[in-house]
Amino acid sequence: xxxxxxxxxxxxxxxxxxxxxxxxxxxxxxxxxxxxxxxxxxxxxxxxxxxxxxxxxxxxxxxxxxxxxxxxxxxxxxxxxxxxxxxxxxxxxxxxxxxxxxxxxxxxxxxxxxxxxxxxxxxxxxxxxxxxxxxxxxxxxxxxxxxxxxxxxxxxxxxxxxxxxxxxxxxxxxxxxxxxxxxxxxxxxxxxxxxxxxxxxxxxxxxxxxxxxxxxxxxxxxxxxxxxxxxxxxxxxxxxxxxxxxxxxxxxxxxxxxxxxxxxxxxxxxxxxxxxxxxxxxxxxxxxxxxxxxxxxxxxxxxxxxxxxxxxxxxxxxxxxxxxxxxxxxxxxxxxxxxxxxxxxxxxxxxxxxxxxxxxxxxxxxxxxxxxxxxxxxxxxxxxxxxxxxxxxxxxxxxxx
Amino acid sequence: xxxxxxxxxxxxxxxxxxxxxxxxxxxxxxxxxxxxxxxxxxxxxxxxxxxxxxxxxxxxxxxxxxxxxxxxxxxxxxxxxxxxxxxxxxxxxxxxxxxxxxxxxxxxxxxxxxxxxxxxxxxxxxxxxxxxxxxxxxxxxxxxxxxxxxxxxxxxxxxxxxxxxxxxxxxxxxxxxxxxxxxxxxxxxxxxxxxxxxxxxxxxxxxxxxxxxxxxxxxxxxxxxxxxxxxxxxxxxxxxxxxxxxxxxxxxxxxxxxxxxxxxxxxxxxxxxxxxxxxxxxxxxxxxxxxxxxxxxxxxxxxxxxxxxxxxxxxxxxxxxxxxxxxxxxxxxxxxxxxxxxxxxxxxxxxxxxxxxxxxxxxxxxxxxxxxxxxxxxxxxxxxx
Numbered sequence: 084x085x086x087x088x089x090x091x092x093x094x095x096x097x098x099x100x101x102x103x104x105x106x107x108x109x110x111x112x113x114x115x116x117x118x119x120x121x122x123x124x125x126x127x128x129x130x131x132x133x134x135x136x137x138x139x140x141x142x143x144x145x146x147x148x149x150x151x152x153x154x155x156x157x158x159x160x161x162x163x164x165x166x167x168x169x170x171x172x173x174x175x176x177x178x179x180x181x182x183x184x185x186x187x188x189x190x191x192x193x194x195x196x197x198x199x200x201x202x203x204x205x206x207x208x209x210x211x212x213x214x215x216x217x218x219x220x221x222x223x224x225x226x227x228x229x230x231x232x233x234x235x236x237x238x239x240x241x242x243x244x245x246x247x248x249x250x251x252x253x254x255x256x257x258x259x260x261x262x263x264x265x266x267x268x269x270x271x272x273x274x275x276x277x278x279x280x281x282x283x284x285x286x287x288x289x290x291x292x293x294x295x296x297x298x299x300x301x302x303x304x305x306x307x308x309x310x311x312x313x314x315x316x317x318x319x320x321x322x323x324x325x326x327x328x329x330x331x332x333x334x335x336x337x338x339x340x341x342x343x344x345x346x347x348x349x350x351x352x353x354x355x356x357x358x359x360x361x362x363x364x365x366x367x368x369x370x371x372x373x374x375x376x377x378x379x380x381x382x383x384x385x386x387x388x389x390x391x392x393x394x395x396x397x398x399x400x401x402x403x404x405x406x407x408x409x410x411x412x413x414x415x416x417x418x419x420x421x422x423x424x425x426x427x428x429x430x431x432x433x434x435x436x437x438x439x440x441x442x443x444x445x446x447x448x449x450x451x452x453x454x455x456x457x458x459x460x461x462x463x464x465x466x467x468x469x470x471x472x473x474x475x476x477x478x479x480x481x482x483x484x
Numbered sequence: 485x486x487x488x489x490x491x492x493x494x495x496x497x498x499x500x501x502x503x504x505x506x507x508x509x510x511x512x513x514x515x516x517x518x519x520x521x522x523x524x525x526x527x528x529x530x531x532x533x534x535x536x537x538x539x540x541x542x543x544x545x546x547x548x549x550x551x552x553x554x555x556x557x558x559x560x561x562x563x564x565x566x567x568x569x570x571x572x573x574x575x576x577x578x579x580x581x582x583x584x585x586x587x588x589x590x591x592x593x594x595x596x597x598x599x600x601x602x603x604x605x606x607x608x609x610x611x612x613x614x615x616x617x618x619x620x621x622x623x624x625x626x627x628x629x630x631x632x633x634x635x636x637x638x639x640x641x642x643x644x645x646x647x648x649x650x651x652x653x654x655x656x657x658x659x660x661x662x663x664x665x666x667x668x669x670x671x672x673x674x675x676x677x678x679x680x681x682x683x684x685x686x687x688x689x690x691x692x693x694x695x696x697x698x699x700x701x702x703x704x705x706x707x708x709x710x711x712x713x714x715x716x717x718x719x720x721x722x723x724x725x726x727x728x729x730x731x732x733x734x735x736x737x738x739x740x741x742x743x744x745x746x747x748x749x750x751x752x753x754x755x756x757x758x759x760x761x762x763x764x765x766x767x768x769x770x771x772x773x774x775x776x777x778x779x780x781x782x783x784x785x786x787x788x789x790x791x792x793x794x795x796x797x798x799x800x801x802x803x804x805x806x807x808x809x810x811x812x813x814x815x816x817x818x819x820x821x822x823x824x825x826x827x828x829x830x831x832x833x834x835x836x837x838x839x840x841x842x843x844x845x846x847x848x849x850x851x852x853x854x855x856x857x858x859x860x861x862x863x864x865x866x867x868x869x
Binding site: 127165167168169170210211213214215216 | 790792793795796797799800861862865866
């Protein structure tokens with residue numbers, strides 16, 4: 084049987100410990116629940132109803148992710164565990180959807196899954212789990228947690244590098260770590276699917292969800308149009324300019340753009356152009372070459388440390404996109420703000436996305452990207468604002484987990 | 485851990501007498517009642533016996549009993565079937581329903597409005613009374629059908645259907661009652677009630693899901709909603725569910741036969757549960773605590789507690805209760821019934837217990853203790869947070 088060495092040493096008796104596992108109705112959380120049952124925990128399943136995207140009574144089946152709820156219930160039934168539905172729509176709308184809309188309105192590219200994991204999902208599970216007498220909370224995220232130092236557990240990247248979800252979990256409240264379990268951290272996606280098939284779980288061959296849960300079509304512009312006031316600048320036409328203020332075209336709303344994006348800019352330029360900055364105040368989308376979009380550093384906000392913060396001026400690894408490697412940088416602090424100076428300039432430093440900080444595989448914490456630092460080396464002296472910009476493609480939108 | 489089912493207002497287990505008779509049909513009498521051969525004749529005989537049994541139990545004529553596929557279908561056939569008949573006569577239908585009807589009636593009435601007719605609701609007050617003046621106004625305004633449930637499913641109020649029926653009749657309008665929660669709990673008899681249409685379901689009276697009855701008073705014209713062969717007088721075409729009809733008839737028969745004694749017993753259990761909860765929970769309010777109250781429902785409001793946590797906690801203790809009415813996704817939405825009766829209930833968890841045939845005194849004592857325990861756990865967590 085698969086055993087989760089880091090999380091649960093084989094000898095530990097877990098019977099009588101009640102764990103609440105978040106079940107989306109997908110294969111990962113189904114297997115997470117199954118593994119916890121195998122390990123002997125008293126497992127309680129829960130699905131969070133986060134939003135209602137159809138709105139009308141005409142299509143109740145598409146409302147509230149009912150298919151996911153139904154599948155989570157079927158899996159729970161098969162595993163012989165109770166399952167409950169937690170209605171978190173109000174909190175989710177306030178903490179995640181409103182923020183998502185506000186970030187696009189500011190010309191930034193939000194990461195709602197980070198926001199949800201940091202502010203809504205785990206805190207809510209924790210609160211509700213306690214009311215149900217639960218000793219711990221589990222999810223199907225691909226990360227590892229080491230409880231050997233019980234006061235400050237350590238969070239590590241998942242073993243499956245292609246599925247690792249540490250990028251989305253830097254914002255977890257530290258005091259919550261002792262209660263968290265991630266049964267899939269030592270497994271690959273392939274192993275998880277095999278396990279699901281071996282157990283005969285109905286979700287075994289369910290396709291990977293590719294979209295943000297509240298933007299099921301993948302087109303977030305509809306959502307912005309619904310939730311922003313009419314004629315909001317983010318959805319009004321504006322100019323596409325170069326950094327030298329040369330106008331090269333028009334766009335239909337800066338909310339359609341993400342820093343690093345190449346699509347939608349038209350062609351016919353001598354070299355590929357990328358979005359390197361979005362200026363919400365003038366509705367300008369600034370484009371430039373790959374080189375022009377490179378940043379020497381990044382300023383981060385809403386910083387969260389999963390344990391003792393590393394000393395300032397220490398060397399650290401930073402990951403600035405979900406699908407990117409962590410790169411070496413120096414951690415700086417000035418005027419209460421945290422800055423990271425990259426060893427090598429980085430492209431597509433995108434305000435609103437996360438910068439996640441590592442020491443090897445261990446997640447130290449992270450922050451939201453406030454701005455890219457261009458043409459300035461962040462040092463202790465750095466304090467002046469730099470109207471900088473970043474670059475590069477890859478992001479067609481917002482990654483999720 | 486003992487498992488205690490106190491959600492009989494949501495659905496009931498099938499009682500053995502019903503199950504045996506249904507199995508006998510499913511296992512042997514498979515014929516189509518419309519067939520001319522012996523298999524068909526046998527099935528037709530069972531079906532008509534069942535019809536007579538239901539008619540006898542509720543004081544109707546057997547020609548007035550139509551077998552349908554459950555309570556929602558029965559309610560819809562009554563209200564929309566009536567509306568269509570009115571429309572065919574060249575008039576505009578106008579459905580008037582109480583504000584605390586089940587969704588099956590409420591949504592059907594709204595659909596009358598959607599299809600070009602009118603609909604409105606009549607208030608019901610916290611003291612269990614229905615606003616008869618408003619009813620009169622609606623009748624004077626040309627209501628073509630009035631639908632008022634006999635017993636409410638969420639709080640158990642037994643509505644004054646006799647008075648409503650008489651007024652409705654005085655105005656020449658049609659009266660329908662959803663008696664799904666009433667049969668077996670309070671006396672239900674066509675002979676004592678000037679009702680034109682009455683709906684019943686099997687699964688609330690220890691029968692099978694998907695079985696039901698619509699009583700249609702002889703001479704009343706309602707149009708069918710679906711079309712096919714001439715089964716059930718053309719009102720509900722489709723090859724008859726003979727096993728379902730037989731099971732339904734046994735369930736109705738036994739419910740009526742045992743109504744008086746069972747109502748007394750269940751009322752005793754309900755009152756014991758209420759007593760223990762009232763003693764253990766400060767600020768507890770009993771919803772639907774009126775003189776005209778059906779015996780099998782206890783709906784309590786508990787202040788300052790998350791209803792989801794309460795229900796989940798009870799489930800983990802092996803106790804089945806509900807937040808009012810069961811809905812398809814399990815999401816708790818604000819009850820239109822409680823809102824109609826008490827206005828907005830901010831921060832109050834509504835919990836419905838409904839004991840049944842197999843419930844014992846030990847069960848309700850255990851359930852009361854478990855409720856207090858769950859509440860204490862939740863409150864201690866809240867206090868620390």
